[in-house]
Amino acid sequence: MTTPLTTVTPGDGIEQLGPYRVRPGTLLPFGATRVADGINFSVHSHSAAAMALVLFRAGVREPVATLPFPPHFRRGAVYSMTVLDLDADDLEYGYLVRGGADGQPERVLTDPYARVFPGRTVWGREVDAGDPYPYRAGVARSEFDWGDDRPPRLAKDELVVYELHTRGFTRHPSSGVAAPGTFAGLAEKIPYLRDLGINCVELMPIFEFDECDNPRHDPAAGRRLVNYWGYHPVGFFAPKAAYGPADDLRRLVRLLHAEGMELILDVVLNHTAEGDERGPTISLRALDNAAYYMLTEDGGYRNFSGTGNTLNGNDPIARTLLLDCLRYWVTEFHVDGFRFDLASVLSRGPDGVPMGNPPLLEAIAADPILRDVTLIAEAWDAAGLYQVGSFPHYCRWAEWNGRYRDSLRSFLRGDPGSVNELATRMVGSPDLYGCRGPAASVNFVTAHDGFTLRDLVSYNEKHNEANGEANRDGEANNLSWNCGVEGPTDDPDVLALRDRQVRNALLLLLCAHGVPMLQAGDEFGRTQQGNNNAYCHDGELTWLDWDMARTNAALVRFTSDVIAFRRAHRVLRPGTHVRGVSEDGTALPDVSWHGVRPDEPDWSAAGRLLAVMFSGAEVPGYGPDIVYLAANTGAETVAVRLPALPGGLSWARFADTHDHTEPSVRPGWERPVADPAHLPLGPRSVVVLTAVPAAEEDRT
Numbered sequence: 001m002t003t004p005l006t007t008v009t010p011g012d013g014i015e016q017l018g019p020y021r022v023r024p025g026t027l028l029p030f031g032a033t034r035v036a037d038g039i040n041f042s043v044h045s046h047s048a049a050a051m052a053l054v055l056f057r058a059g060v061r062e063p064v065a066t067l068p069f070p071p072h073f074r075r076g077a078v079y080s081m082t083v084l085d086l087d088a089d090d091l092e093y094g095y096l097v098r099g100g101a102d103g104q105p106e107r108v109l110t111d112p113y114a115r116v117f118p119g120r121t122v123w124g125r126e127v128d129a130g131d132p133y134p135y136r137a138g139v140a141r142s143e144f145d146w147g148d149d150r151p152p153r154l155a156k157d158e159l160v161v162y163e164l165h166t167r168g169f170t171r172h173p174s175s176g177v178a179a180p181g182t183f184a185g186l187a188e189k190i191p192y193l194r195d196l197g198i199n200c201v202e203l204m205p206i207f208e209f210d211e212c213d214n215p216r217h218d219p220a221a222g223r224r225l226v227n228y229w230g231y232h233p234v235g236f237f238a239p240k241a242a243y244g245p246a247d248d249l250r251r252l253v254r255l256l257h258a259e260g261m262e263l264i265l266d267v268v269l270n271h272t273a274e275g276d277e278r279g280p281t282i283s284l285r286a287l288d289n290a291a292y293y294m295l296t297e298d299g300g301y302r303n304f305s306g307t308g309n310t311l312n313g314n315d316p317i318a319r320t321l322l323l324d325c326l327r328y329w330v331t332e333f334h335v336d337g338f339r340f341d342l343a344s345v346l347s348r349g350p351d352g353v354p355m356g357n358p359p360l361l362e363a364i365a366a367d368p369i370l371r372d373v374t375l376i377a378e379a380w381d382a383a384g385l386y387q388v389g390s391f392p393h394y395c396r397w398a399e400w401n402g403r404y405r406d407s408l409r410s411f412l413r414g415d416p417g418s419v420n421e422l423a424t425r426m427v428g429s430p431d432l433y434g435c436r437g438p439a440a441s442v443n444f445v446t447a448h449d450g451f452t453l454r455d456l457v458s459y460n461e462k463h464n465e466a467n468g469e470a471n472r473d474g475e476a477n478n479l480s481w482n483c484g485v486e487g488p489t490d491d492p493d494v495l496a497l498r499d500r501q502v503r504n505a506l507l508l509l510l511c512a513h514g515v516p517m518l519q520a521g522d523e524f525g526r527t528q529q530g531n532n533n534a535y536c537h538d539g540e541l542t543w544l545d546w547d548m549a550r551t552n553a554a555l556v557r558f559t560s561d562v563i564a565f566r567r568a569h570r571v572l573r574p575g576t577h578v579r580g581v582s583e584d585g586t587a588l589p590d591v592s593w594h595g596v597r598p599d600e601p602d603w604s605a606a607g608r609l610l611a612v613m614f615s616g617a618e619v620p621g622y623g624p625d626i627v628y629l630a631a632n633t634g635a636e637t638v639a640v641r642l643p644a645l646p647g648g649l650s651w652a653r654f655a656d657t658h659d660h661t662e663p664s665v666r667p668g669w670e671r672p673v674a675d676p677a678h679l680p681l682g683p684r685s686v687v688v689l690t691a692v693p694a695a696e697e698d699r700t
Contacts, residue, residue, distance in 0.1 A: 017067045025080030031113030032139045038084035044077045045287040049099025051079040056092040092136040108133045110283045114235045115140030123242035126212040144250045156439035157573045162198040164520035172543035182244040187252045197563030202264040205230035208238040216468035225536035232273045236325040262336035270345035275308035276301040291317035306382030313346045313360040327369045337374025344381040365394035389432030401441040409479035414633040419607040428513035430577040441514035445505045451532045453522035456480045457501040463530030474533030503657040504686045510562045523559040524552040561664040568667040571616035588615035598643040608634035626691035632681045642676040649691040658682030
């Protein structure tokens with residue numbers, strides 16, 4: 001430290017620390033808070049013998065003052081102090097732990113409750129290796145005018161989730177936005193999302209992270225790789241400064257809400273950017289290492305996250321931090337929910353053993369501030385704990401359904417035995433979520449972690465050579481199929497098949513019971529050239545090329561049609577699991593299974609046809625809500641005989657992926673089926689029909 005600790009001069013309530021006037025602070029909230037006469041600082045540490053506040057001026061490398069917390073300013077393990085008459089707009093700060101029990105050398109730490117990191121506003125600006133104070137916090141404002149903002153509070157079974165990367169969504173020059181790669185740029189794309197039919201946007205991590213902490217290089221291009229995805233949090237309370245001011249995020253939320261759309265944050269509460277003993281000491285390690293991290297018997301770091309350390313979320317100290325974090329984003333940013341990265345980590349006790357009743361997960365589920373928000377678990381971790389269907393849910397948690405993803409991919413390939421498995425997934429996985437209902441199943445085919453949808457039908461193998469790890473990283477078992485050629489091709493038959501497979505996947509996903517999730521750009525054929533672990537690339541490989549949305553407008557239209565069809569038919573989004581029976585004993589059963597002939601499904605390993613009919617309550621002025629879906633993964637056309645309908649109804653076609661000229665129509669404009677006794681179902685294709693009043697058969 002270049003500035004010595006100043007001495008304390010006692011006074012009457014207000015005391016003098018060098019040139020600064022201070023008084024005992026308020027214990028809560030933690031962090032730096034503007035108060036009427038100054039700034040209140042509050043931080044807690046059980047292991048510290050003493051604590052000092054280190055003040056900086058913006059842009060000035062060395063601190064301007066180091067103010068020790070007087071001993072009588074400490075209550076329990078909390079150090080709090082109000083510094084009077086500070087200019088908060090030109091202030092940065094950190095903390096200095098003295099006499100820590102963990103043996104860490106003295107260094108300036110960032111505030112674990114930091115609301116803003118002023119020095120991180122420019123994407124890609126590397127931390128100066130010689131700077132001993134790289135993550136200085138600022139003092140945030142909270143004066144945003146929310147107006148009449150109201151959260152949509154959509155029923156969970158109404159959601160259509162769209163996962164996107166804030167920077168990559170609009171960074172490409174083709175995006176046409178004024179502020180590419182930012183919250184403001186994303187806000188400009190809300191009309192596109194609305195027209196597509198999306199009502200829930202899920203942002204990949206936006207907690208402050210250091211995009212320059214990746215030491216690897218692209219072996220071919222030689223350029224430095226980055227931490228692009230952001231699954232490496234530096235702070236839990238600060239929006240990524242390079243994505244724009246915090247108020248731009250608030251405006252984004254307000255605009256989404258005005259369109260009836262919700263915002264979910266992908267949050268990383270399982271580890272931090274401090275890594276293991278070789279990583280940097282940023283904050284938690286020096287404040288309370290043993291409380292915040294899972295440690296081995298010899299003091300090393302347990303690594304269930306695959307990143308070097310694992311947060312000890314079921315310790316009371318860490319649990320308080322994580323709960324405060326979630327409450328903060330709901331109260332200060334009005335977010336509507338969270339998707340929890342590697343959520344199974346949060347079920348582990350301090351020794352790493354899964355707990356039967358994890359206090360953190362129960363507390364999140366029961367918290368009054370979080371009562372109405374969506375909670376989605378990625379119900380596995382990097383150490384092999386797989387809890388899909390068995391995650392501790394407390395009747396609140398939904399899950400990324402990895403089994404849905406895998407069964408749909410296997411079915412699309414035509415794998416033996418895949419028909420029976422997919423049938424269970426299509427009705428909301430009652431074997432996994434029987435007591436929770438279909439909305440507990442977040443269904444997806446692709447996500448950020450893995451192939452894009454276009455690559456899923458274009459590559460048999462991952463191609464991650466540009467990641468600098470000799471193609472050893474990324475999932476090897478992708479259940480993908482390249483349709484006969486690996487990667488790019490000019491073969492028209494292969495291209496047509498790939499187009500059909502993409503539509504098959506979208507149609508099956510959006511007609512399945514549960515909550516569908518799309519990956520941004522899949523609706524217009526985005527590719528990462530076979531890279532299924534593009535976490536380290538910031539460029540053309542990961543940015544969405546909006547020219548493709550125009551080139552592939554037909555696929556965008558198809559996706560929009562299917563989302564609208566899902567919204568128009570309640571039978572595709574039931575609140576409870578279907579049972580295959582009629583409510584009154586006289587109507588059609590709510591679900592029935594078929595084959596080439598009605599009521600004769602083929603569940604054998606050799607089966608290649610999945611046919612299901614959903615039937616629901618009457619739609620006023622329209623008739624019963626009935627949808628029939630048939631999917632053929634065989635190489636030959638199959639003639640399917642359709643189930644009989646009640647009198648006065650006829651079958652009409654909504655979608656047929658084998659029809660390259662018109663694979664779908666807008667709901668309400670379905671075309672009558674020419675011959676219900678012999679519906680041709682083309683090779684590797686999906687057909688969706690709906691029942692319409694016979695008088696409407698002549699609609700065009």
